[in-house]
Amino acid sequence: MLTTSDHLHLRRAPLFAQMPGASVDRLVSAAHAQNLAARSLLFDQGEAAAFLYVILSGRVGLVGRGMRDHEMVVEFFGPGDVFIIPAVTLELPLLMAARVLDDARIVLIPAAHVRDMIARDHAFASAVVRELSRHWRLLVTQIKDLKLRRAPQRLAAHLLSLPRSRSGELHLLEERQLIAQRLGMTPESLSRAFADLKRLGVTARGKHIVIADPAGLERFAAIDGAP
Amino acid sequence: MLTTSDHLHLRRAPLFAQMPGASVDRLVSAAHAQNLAARSLLFDQGEAAAFLYVILSGRVGLVGRGMRDHEMVVEFFGPGDVFIIPAVTLELPLLMAARVLDDARIVLIPAAHVRDMIARDHAFASAVVRELSRHWRLLVTQIKDLKLRRAPQRLAAHLLSLPRSRSGELHLLEERQLIAQRLGMTPESLSRAFADLKRLGVTARGKHIVIADPAGLERFAAIDGAP
Numbered sequence: 001m002l003t004t005s006d007h008l009h010l011r012r013a014p015l016f017a018q019m020p021g022a023s024v025d026r027l028v029s030a031a032h033a034q035n036l037a038a039r040s041l042l043f044d045q046g047e048a049a050a051f052l053y054v055i056l057s058g059r060v061g062l063v064g065r066g067m068r069d070h071e072m073v074v075e076f077f078g079p080g081d082v083f084i085i086p087a088v089t090l091e092l093p094l095l096m097a098a099r100v101l102d103d104a105r106i107v108l109i110p111a112a113h114v115r116d117m118i119a120r121d122h123a124f125a126s127a128v129v130r131e132l133s134r135h136w137r138l139l140v141t142q143i144k145d146l147k148l149r150r151a152p153q154r155l156a157a158h159l160l161s162l163p164r165s166r167s168g169e170l171h172l173l174e175e176r177q178l179i180a181q182r183l184g185m186t187p188e189s190l191s192r193a194f195a196d197l198k199r200l201g202v203t204a205r206g207k208h209i210v211i212a213d214p215a216g217l218e219r220f221a222a223i224d225g226a227p
Numbered sequence: 228m229l230t231t232s233d234h235l236h237l238r239r240a241p242l243f244a245q246m247p248g249a250s251v252d253r254l255v256s257a258a259h260a261q262n263l264a265a266r267s268l269l270f271d272q273g274e275a276a277a278f279l280y281v282i283l284s285g286r287v288g289l290v291g292r293g294m295r296d297h298e299m300v301v302e303f304f305g306p307g308d309v310f311i312i313p314a315v316t317l318e319l320p321l322l323m324a325a326r327v328l329d330d331a332r333i334v335l336i337p338a339a340h341v342r343d344m345i346a347r348d349h350a351f352a353s354a355v356v357r358e359l360s361r362h363w364r365l366l367v368t369q370i371k372d373l374k375l376r377r378a379p380q381r382l383a384a385h386l387l388s389l390p391r392s393r394s395g396e397l398h399l400l401e402e403r404q405l406i407a408q409r410l411g412m413t414p415e416s417l418s419r420a421f422a423d424l425k426r427l428g429v430t431a432r433g434k435h436i437v438i439a440d441p442a443g444l445e446r447f448a449a450i451d452g453a454p
Contacts, residue, residue, distance in 0.1 A: 085356075
Protein backbone atom coordinates (compact mmCIF):
# COMPACT_ATOMS: atom_id res chain seq x y z
CA MET A 1 0.00 0.00 0.00
CA LEU A 2 0.99 3.60 -0.50
CA THR A 3 1.24 6.05 2.39
CA THR A 4 -0.44 9.47 2.43
CA SER A 5 2.98 11.00 1.79
CA ASP A 6 3.46 8.69 -1.24
CA HIS A 7 0.15 9.90 -2.67
CA LEU A 8 1.19 13.53 -2.22
CA HIS A 9 4.50 12.91 -4.00
CA LEU A 10 2.77 10.99 -6.80
CA ARG A 11 0.43 13.88 -7.52
CA ARG A 12 3.45 16.07 -8.26
CA ALA A 13 4.62 13.78 -11.08
CA PRO A 14 3.84 15.41 -14.46
CA LEU A 15 2.04 12.24 -15.61
CA PHE A 16 -0.52 12.53 -12.80
CA ALA A 17 -0.67 16.32 -12.31
CA GLN A 18 -3.41 16.84 -14.93
CA MET A 19 -5.28 13.55 -14.39
CA PRO A 20 -8.64 13.41 -12.56
CA GLY A 21 -8.22 12.18 -8.96
CA ALA A 22 -10.44 9.15 -9.61
CA SER A 23 -8.15 8.00 -12.48
CA VAL A 24 -5.03 8.33 -10.32
CA ASP A 25 -6.76 6.38 -7.53
CA ARG A 26 -7.73 3.57 -9.92
CA LEU A 27 -4.20 3.45 -11.33
CA VAL A 28 -2.46 3.21 -7.96
CA SER A 29 -5.04 0.88 -6.38
CA ALA A 30 -2.89 -2.05 -7.56
CA ALA A 31 0.47 -0.38 -6.76
CA HIS A 32 3.01 -0.81 -4.00
CA ALA A 33 6.05 1.22 -2.97
CA GLN A 34 9.59 0.01 -2.24
CA ASN A 35 12.65 1.56 -0.63
CA LEU A 36 15.61 0.57 -2.78
CA ALA A 37 19.26 1.10 -1.93
CA ALA A 38 21.80 2.56 -4.34
CA ARG A 39 23.16 -0.11 -6.73
CA SER A 40 19.87 -2.10 -6.68
CA LEU A 41 18.89 -3.41 -10.12
CA LEU A 42 15.20 -2.66 -10.77
CA PHE A 43 15.16 -4.70 -13.96
CA ASP A 44 17.59 -5.94 -16.58
CA GLN A 45 17.86 -5.35 -20.32
CA GLY A 46 15.99 -8.02 -22.29
CA GLU A 47 13.47 -8.84 -19.55
CA ALA A 48 9.72 -8.45 -19.95
CA ALA A 49 8.30 -5.27 -18.37
CA ALA A 50 6.56 -6.38 -15.17
CA PHE A 51 5.81 -2.91 -13.77
CA LEU A 52 5.55 0.77 -14.51
CA TYR A 53 7.85 2.65 -12.11
CA VAL A 54 7.33 6.10 -10.57
CA ILE A 55 10.23 7.66 -8.66
CA LEU A 56 9.11 9.37 -5.42
CA SER A 57 12.65 10.15 -4.24
CA GLY A 58 16.21 9.23 -5.25
CA ARG A 59 17.73 8.74 -8.68
CA VAL A 60 17.74 5.94 -11.27
CA GLY A 61 19.93 5.38 -14.34
CA LEU A 62 18.58 3.68 -17.46
CA VAL A 63 21.52 1.75 -18.81
CA GLY A 64 22.17 0.10 -22.19
CA ARG A 65 24.54 -2.85 -22.18
CA GLY A 66 26.76 -3.81 -25.11
CA MET A 67 29.16 -6.60 -25.78
CA ARG A 68 31.46 -7.79 -22.96
CA ASP A 69 29.09 -6.08 -20.50
CA HIS A 70 30.15 -2.64 -21.70
CA GLU A 71 27.52 -0.24 -20.29
CA MET A 72 26.39 3.29 -21.11
CA VAL A 73 23.79 5.44 -19.37
CA VAL A 74 20.98 6.37 -21.77
CA GLU A 75 19.22 8.70 -19.33
CA PHE A 76 19.00 9.67 -15.67
CA PHE A 77 15.62 9.89 -13.93
CA GLY A 78 14.66 11.56 -10.66
CA PRO A 79 11.61 12.35 -8.48
CA GLY A 80 8.37 12.54 -10.51
CA ASP A 81 9.76 10.61 -13.47
CA VAL A 82 7.95 7.54 -14.83
CA PHE A 83 9.46 4.64 -16.79
CA ILE A 84 9.29 2.57 -18.98
CA ILE A 85 5.93 3.16 -20.66
CA PRO A 86 6.79 1.81 -24.17
CA ALA A 87 7.87 -1.66 -23.00
CA VAL A 88 4.73 -1.82 -20.81
CA THR A 89 2.28 -0.73 -23.51
CA LEU A 90 3.79 -2.79 -26.36
CA GLU A 91 4.63 -5.86 -24.20
CA LEU A 92 8.12 -5.93 -25.70
CA PRO A 93 11.43 -6.78 -23.96
CA LEU A 94 13.08 -3.91 -22.07
CA LEU A 95 15.79 -2.19 -24.14
CA MET A 96 17.66 -1.04 -21.01
CA ALA A 97 18.41 -2.03 -17.45
CA ALA A 98 17.45 0.29 -14.55
CA ARG A 99 19.91 0.78 -11.70
CA VAL A 100 19.24 2.80 -8.53
CA LEU A 101 21.94 5.51 -8.24
CA ASP A 102 20.83 7.18 -4.97
CA ASP A 103 18.67 5.46 -2.34
CA ALA A 104 15.17 5.71 -3.76
CA ARG A 105 11.51 5.24 -2.92
CA ILE A 106 9.72 3.95 -6.00
CA VAL A 107 6.08 3.07 -6.77
CA LEU A 108 5.55 -0.11 -8.83
CA ILE A 109 2.31 -0.44 -10.82
CA PRO A 110 1.71 -3.86 -12.44
CA ALA A 111 2.13 -3.66 -16.24
CA ALA A 112 -1.13 -5.48 -17.03
CA HIS A 113 -3.05 -2.98 -14.85
CA VAL A 114 -1.41 -0.08 -16.73
CA ARG A 115 -2.41 -1.57 -20.11
CA ASP A 116 -5.94 -2.15 -18.82
CA MET A 117 -6.15 1.46 -17.61
CA ILE A 118 -5.00 2.82 -21.00
CA ALA A 119 -7.76 0.75 -22.65
CA ARG A 120 -10.50 1.75 -20.14
CA ASP A 121 -9.64 5.24 -18.97
CA HIS A 122 -9.48 7.94 -21.65
CA ALA A 123 -8.05 10.56 -19.26
CA PHE A 124 -5.16 8.26 -18.43
CA ALA A 125 -4.53 7.43 -22.12
CA SER A 126 -4.37 11.18 -22.88
CA ALA A 127 -1.97 11.76 -19.97
CA VAL A 128 0.25 8.95 -21.28
CA VAL A 129 0.32 10.61 -24.73
CA ARG A 130 1.63 13.80 -23.13
CA GLU A 131 4.17 11.93 -20.96
CA LEU A 132 5.51 9.94 -23.94
CA SER A 133 5.66 13.13 -25.98
CA ARG A 134 7.81 14.84 -23.35
CA HIS A 135 10.10 11.76 -23.15
CA TRP A 136 10.33 11.61 -26.95
CA ARG A 137 11.55 15.20 -27.06
CA LEU A 138 14.17 14.46 -24.37
CA LEU A 139 15.52 11.63 -26.51
CA VAL A 140 15.52 13.70 -29.71
CA THR A 141 17.33 16.47 -27.83
CA GLN A 142 19.93 13.94 -26.70
CA ILE A 143 20.41 12.62 -30.27
CA LYS A 144 20.90 16.19 -31.53
CA ASP A 145 23.34 16.75 -28.66
CA LEU A 146 25.32 13.61 -29.61
CA LYS A 147 25.39 14.39 -33.33
CA LEU A 148 25.76 18.17 -33.41
CA ARG A 149 27.88 19.07 -30.38
CA ARG A 150 31.52 18.33 -29.61
CA ALA A 151 32.31 16.88 -26.15
CA PRO A 152 33.05 20.23 -24.38
CA GLN A 153 29.79 21.69 -25.76
CA ARG A 154 27.87 18.65 -24.50
CA LEU A 155 29.37 19.10 -21.04
CA ALA A 156 28.56 22.84 -21.11
CA ALA A 157 24.92 22.11 -22.05
CA HIS A 158 24.70 19.50 -19.27
CA LEU A 159 26.09 21.90 -16.63
CA LEU A 160 23.67 24.62 -17.76
CA SER A 161 20.73 22.18 -17.36
CA LEU A 162 21.43 21.70 -13.62
CA PRO A 163 19.94 23.98 -10.93
CA ARG A 164 22.50 26.58 -9.77
CA SER A 165 22.68 29.35 -7.21
CA ARG A 166 22.77 33.06 -8.09
CA SER A 167 26.53 32.96 -7.62
CA GLY A 168 26.77 30.23 -10.30
CA GLU A 169 27.42 27.30 -7.96
CA LEU A 170 26.00 23.86 -8.66
CA HIS A 171 26.53 20.23 -7.70
CA LEU A 172 26.80 17.32 -10.11
CA LEU A 173 24.04 14.79 -9.31
CA GLU A 174 25.96 11.70 -10.43
CA GLU A 175 29.49 10.30 -10.39
CA ARG A 176 31.70 11.63 -13.19
CA GLN A 177 32.00 8.20 -14.80
CA LEU A 178 28.20 7.99 -15.19
CA ILE A 179 27.98 11.57 -16.47
CA ALA A 180 30.57 10.68 -19.11
CA GLN A 181 28.38 7.74 -20.21
CA ARG A 182 25.24 9.91 -20.34
CA LEU A 183 27.09 12.46 -22.48
CA GLY A 184 28.45 9.76 -24.82
CA MET A 185 32.14 10.19 -24.05
CA THR A 186 34.96 8.41 -22.23
CA PRO A 187 35.96 9.51 -18.70
CA GLU A 188 39.20 10.84 -20.29
CA SER A 189 37.19 12.98 -22.75
CA LEU A 190 35.11 14.31 -19.86
CA SER A 191 38.31 15.36 -18.02
CA ARG A 192 39.56 17.10 -21.18
CA ALA A 193 36.15 18.78 -21.61
CA PHE A 194 36.31 20.14 -18.03
CA ALA A 195 39.84 21.42 -18.78
CA ASP A 196 38.55 23.09 -21.99
CA LEU A 197 35.73 24.83 -20.11
CA LYS A 198 38.18 26.49 -17.67
CA ARG A 199 38.91 29.23 -20.21
CA LEU A 200 35.12 29.89 -20.29
CA GLY A 201 35.04 30.44 -16.53
CA VAL A 202 33.97 26.97 -15.34
CA THR A 203 35.81 25.74 -12.25
CA ALA A 204 35.30 22.17 -11.02
CA ARG A 205 36.37 20.50 -7.78
CA GLY A 206 34.87 17.01 -7.50
CA LYS A 207 31.11 17.40 -7.77
CA HIS A 208 31.25 21.12 -6.92
CA ILE A 209 31.11 23.38 -10.00
CA VAL A 210 31.10 27.16 -10.43
CA ILE A 211 29.97 28.82 -13.66
CA ALA A 212 31.38 32.37 -13.66
CA ASP A 213 29.87 33.43 -17.01
CA PRO A 214 26.59 31.58 -17.75
CA ALA A 215 25.78 33.75 -20.79
CA GLY A 216 29.17 33.00 -22.37
CA LEU A 217 28.78 29.29 -21.65
CA GLU A 218 25.32 29.33 -23.26
CA ARG A 219 26.73 30.90 -26.43
CA PHE A 220 29.44 28.22 -26.49
CA ALA A 221 26.91 25.36 -26.06
CA ALA A 222 24.22 26.74 -28.38
CA ILE A 223 22.57 24.65 -31.08
CA ASP A 224 20.83 27.12 -33.38
CA GLY A 225 20.43 29.61 -30.56
CA ALA A 226 18.70 27.04 -28.31
CA PRO A 227 20.80 25.58 -25.50
CA MET B 228 -9.49 15.80 -50.28
CA LEU B 229 -7.98 12.34 -50.21
CA THR B 230 -8.41 9.87 -53.05
CA THR B 231 -9.57 6.27 -52.61
CA SER B 232 -5.98 5.16 -53.15
CA ASP B 233 -4.81 7.58 -50.41
CA HIS B 234 -7.30 6.00 -47.98
CA LEU B 235 -6.04 2.51 -48.81
CA HIS B 236 -2.42 3.57 -48.22
CA LEU B 237 -3.37 5.31 -44.98
CA ARG B 238 -4.97 2.18 -43.56
CA ARG B 239 -1.62 0.38 -43.92
CA ALA B 240 0.11 2.86 -41.58
CA PRO B 241 0.68 1.22 -38.17
CA LEU B 242 -1.02 4.18 -36.43
CA PHE B 243 -4.29 3.52 -38.27
CA ALA B 244 -4.17 -0.26 -38.74
CA GLN B 245 -5.82 -1.04 -35.38
CA MET B 246 -8.13 1.99 -35.22
CA PRO B 247 -11.89 1.69 -35.84
CA GLY B 248 -12.82 2.90 -39.35
CA ALA B 249 -15.04 5.65 -37.94
CA SER B 250 -12.11 7.11 -35.98
CA VAL B 251 -9.85 7.11 -39.03
CA ASP B 252 -12.60 8.80 -41.06
CA ARG B 253 -13.06 11.51 -38.42
CA LEU B 254 -9.32 12.07 -38.23
CA VAL B 255 -8.80 12.48 -41.99
CA SER B 256 -12.03 14.44 -42.59
CA ALA B 257 -9.97 17.63 -42.11
CA ALA B 258 -6.89 16.35 -44.02
CA HIS B 259 -5.48 17.03 -47.46
CA ALA B 260 -2.72 15.34 -49.47
CA GLN B 261 0.22 16.94 -51.29
CA ASN B 262 2.76 15.73 -53.85
CA LEU B 263 6.10 17.13 -52.76
CA ALA B 264 9.31 17.01 -54.78
CA ALA B 265 12.65 15.91 -53.38
CA ARG B 266 14.41 18.76 -51.51
CA SER B 267 11.07 20.34 -50.43
CA LEU B 268 11.13 21.60 -46.84
CA LEU B 269 7.95 20.45 -45.04
CA PHE B 270 8.74 22.51 -41.96
CA ASP B 271 11.72 24.10 -40.26
CA GLN B 272 13.27 23.61 -36.84
CA GLY B 273 11.85 26.08 -34.30
CA GLU B 274 8.50 26.54 -36.06
CA ALA B 275 5.14 25.72 -34.45
CA ALA B 276 3.68 22.37 -35.53
CA ALA B 277 0.88 23.20 -37.98
CA PHE B 278 0.12 19.64 -39.11
CA LEU B 279 0.55 15.96 -38.38
CA TYR B 280 2.15 14.33 -41.45
CA VAL B 281 1.56 10.81 -42.80
CA ILE B 282 3.85 9.57 -45.59
CA LEU B 283 1.93 7.67 -48.31
CA SER B 284 4.96 7.27 -50.61
CA GLY B 285 8.51 8.64 -50.81
CA ARG B 286 11.01 9.39 -48.06
CA VAL B 287 11.54 12.22 -45.56
CA GLY B 288 14.53 13.08 -43.37
CA LEU B 289 14.09 14.69 -39.96
CA VAL B 290 17.06 16.98 -39.60
CA GLY B 291 18.57 18.75 -36.61
CA ARG B 292 20.43 21.98 -37.33
CA GLY B 293 23.35 23.25 -35.27
CA MET B 294 25.48 26.34 -35.36
CA ARG B 295 26.58 27.76 -38.74
CA ASP B 296 23.75 25.70 -40.34
CA HIS B 297 25.57 22.43 -39.64
CA GLU B 298 22.92 19.70 -40.15
CA MET B 299 22.56 16.07 -39.07
CA VAL B 300 19.81 13.59 -39.91
CA VAL B 301 18.08 12.40 -36.72
CA GLU B 302 15.89 9.82 -38.49
CA PHE B 303 14.61 8.73 -41.90
CA PHE B 304 10.88 8.10 -42.43
CA GLY B 305 9.10 6.25 -45.24
CA PRO B 306 5.63 5.06 -46.30
CA GLY B 307 3.29 4.53 -43.33
CA ASP B 308 5.34 6.68 -40.95
CA VAL B 309 3.71 9.55 -39.02
CA PHE B 310 5.42 12.64 -37.61
CA ILE B 311 5.75 14.72 -35.44
CA ILE B 312 3.21 13.77 -32.76
CA PRO B 313 5.02 15.27 -29.71
CA ALA B 314 5.23 18.83 -31.10
CA VAL B 315 1.55 18.57 -32.13
CA THR B 316 0.28 17.24 -28.79
CA LEU B 317 2.38 19.54 -26.56
CA GLU B 318 2.09 22.62 -28.83
CA LEU B 319 5.85 23.15 -28.56
CA PRO B 320 8.28 24.36 -31.26
CA LEU B 321 9.55 21.67 -33.64
CA LEU B 322 12.98 20.33 -32.62
CA MET B 323 13.83 19.33 -36.20
CA ALA B 324 13.24 20.32 -39.80
CA ALA B 325 11.68 17.84 -42.25
CA ARG B 326 13.09 17.61 -45.76
CA VAL B 327 11.66 15.45 -48.58
CA LEU B 328 14.42 13.09 -49.81
CA ASP B 329 12.50 11.23 -52.55
CA ASP B 330 9.42 12.62 -54.31
CA ALA B 331 6.64 11.98 -51.81
CA ARG B 332 2.86 12.00 -51.38
CA ILE B 333 2.04 13.14 -47.88
CA VAL B 334 -1.21 13.60 -45.92
CA LEU B 335 -1.42 16.73 -43.76
CA ILE B 336 -3.84 16.71 -40.79
CA PRO B 337 -4.28 20.07 -39.00
CA ALA B 338 -2.60 19.99 -35.57
CA ALA B 339 -5.62 21.43 -33.71
CA HIS B 340 -7.83 18.68 -35.17
CA VAL B 341 -5.34 16.01 -34.00
CA ARG B 342 -5.34 17.45 -30.46
CA ASP B 343 -9.13 17.60 -30.50
CA MET B 344 -9.30 13.94 -31.65
CA ILE B 345 -6.95 12.81 -28.84
CA ALA B 346 -9.23 14.57 -26.33
CA ARG B 347 -12.51 13.22 -27.82
CA ASP B 348 -11.67 9.80 -29.29
CA HIS B 349 -10.32 7.20 -26.87
CA ALA B 350 -9.46 4.70 -29.63
CA PHE B 351 -7.28 7.33 -31.32
CA ALA B 352 -5.59 8.30 -28.04
CA SER B 353 -4.74 4.61 -27.45
CA ALA B 354 -3.38 4.26 -31.00
CA VAL B 355 -1.20 7.35 -30.43
CA VAL B 356 0.18 5.77 -27.23
CA ARG B 357 1.30 2.72 -29.24
CA GLU B 358 2.72 4.84 -32.08
CA LEU B 359 4.70 7.05 -29.68
CA SER B 360 5.91 3.93 -27.85
CA ARG B 361 7.26 2.46 -31.11
CA HIS B 362 8.97 5.78 -31.96
CA TRP B 363 10.40 6.02 -28.44
CA ARG B 364 12.02 2.60 -28.81
CA LEU B 365 13.51 3.61 -32.20
CA LEU B 366 15.14 6.62 -30.57
CA VAL B 367 16.44 4.61 -27.58
CA THR B 368 17.84 2.04 -30.01
CA GLN B 369 19.62 4.85 -31.87
CA ILE B 370 21.07 6.28 -28.64
CA LYS B 371 22.37 2.82 -27.67
CA ASP B 372 23.78 2.50 -31.20
CA LEU B 373 25.58 5.87 -30.90
CA LYS B 374 26.95 5.17 -27.41
CA LEU B 375 27.77 1.46 -27.54
CA ARG B 376 28.87 0.75 -31.12
CA ARG B 377 31.93 1.91 -33.02
CA ALA B 378 31.38 3.37 -36.52
CA PRO B 379 31.87 0.08 -38.49
CA GLN B 380 29.44 -1.73 -36.16
CA ARG B 381 26.87 1.05 -36.64
CA LEU B 382 27.19 0.71 -40.41
CA ALA B 383 26.89 -3.10 -40.15
CA ALA B 384 23.70 -2.79 -38.06
CA HIS B 385 22.27 -0.28 -40.56
CA LEU B 386 22.98 -2.55 -43.54
CA LEU B 387 21.40 -5.51 -41.73
CA SER B 388 18.24 -3.45 -41.10
CA LEU B 389 17.60 -2.97 -44.84
CA PRO B 390 15.59 -5.47 -46.94
CA ARG B 391 17.89 -7.77 -48.91
CA SER B 392 17.56 -10.56 -51.45
CA ARG B 393 18.38 -14.22 -50.68
CA SER B 394 21.73 -13.67 -52.39
CA GLY B 395 22.50 -10.88 -49.88
CA GLU B 396 22.01 -7.94 -52.27
CA LEU B 397 20.51 -4.67 -51.07
CA HIS B 398 20.27 -1.04 -52.08
CA LEU B 399 20.97 1.94 -49.87
CA LEU B 400 17.83 4.11 -49.66
CA GLU B 401 19.63 7.42 -49.18
CA GLU B 402 22.76 9.23 -50.33
CA ARG B 403 25.90 8.23 -48.44
CA GLN B 404 26.31 11.71 -46.96
CA LEU B 405 22.86 11.48 -45.35
CA ILE B 406 23.48 7.93 -44.12
CA ALA B 407 26.69 9.17 -42.47
CA GLN B 408 24.64 11.86 -40.67
CA ARG B 409 22.00 9.34 -39.54
CA LEU B 410 24.75 7.08 -38.18
CA GLY B 411 26.46 9.97 -36.37
CA MET B 412 29.73 9.94 -38.32
CA THR B 413 31.56 12.01 -40.92
CA PRO B 414 31.47 10.96 -44.60
CA GLU B 415 35.17 10.03 -44.19
CA SER B 416 34.36 7.74 -41.24
CA LEU B 417 31.61 6.11 -43.33
CA SER B 418 34.13 5.40 -46.12
CA ARG B 419 36.55 3.89 -43.59
CA ALA B 420 33.70 1.83 -42.10
CA PHE B 421 32.83 0.42 -45.55
CA ALA B 422 36.53 -0.42 -46.04
CA ASP B 423 36.57 -2.16 -42.62
CA LEU B 424 33.52 -4.25 -43.50
CA LYS B 425 35.21 -5.65 -46.64
CA ARG B 426 37.03 -8.24 -44.53
CA LEU B 427 33.61 -9.34 -43.20
CA GLY B 428 32.34 -9.98 -46.73
CA VAL B 429 30.55 -6.68 -47.43
CA THR B 430 31.11 -5.32 -50.94
CA ALA B 431 29.81 -1.88 -51.88
CA ARG B 432 29.55 -0.16 -55.25
CA GLY B 433 27.66 3.13 -54.96
CA LYS B 434 24.25 2.32 -53.47
CA HIS B 435 24.53 -1.38 -54.39
CA ILE B 436 25.68 -3.57 -51.47
CA VAL B 437 26.26 -7.33 -51.15
CA ILE B 438 26.45 -9.03 -47.74
CA ALA B 439 28.19 -12.38 -48.27
CA ASP B 440 28.01 -13.54 -44.62
CA PRO B 441 24.96 -12.06 -42.80
CA ALA B 442 25.46 -14.26 -39.71
CA GLY B 443 29.07 -13.09 -39.33
CA LEU B 444 28.03 -9.45 -39.81
CA GLU B 445 25.32 -9.86 -37.16
CA ARG B 446 27.86 -11.17 -34.64
CA PHE B 447 30.10 -8.20 -35.45
CA ALA B 448 27.26 -5.66 -34.98
CA ALA B 449 25.66 -7.30 -31.95
CA ILE B 450 24.76 -5.38 -28.79
CA ASP B 451 24.17 -8.01 -26.14
CA GLY B 452 23.08 -10.53 -28.77
CA ALA B 453 20.47 -8.16 -30.26
CA PRO B 454 21.39 -6.43 -33.52
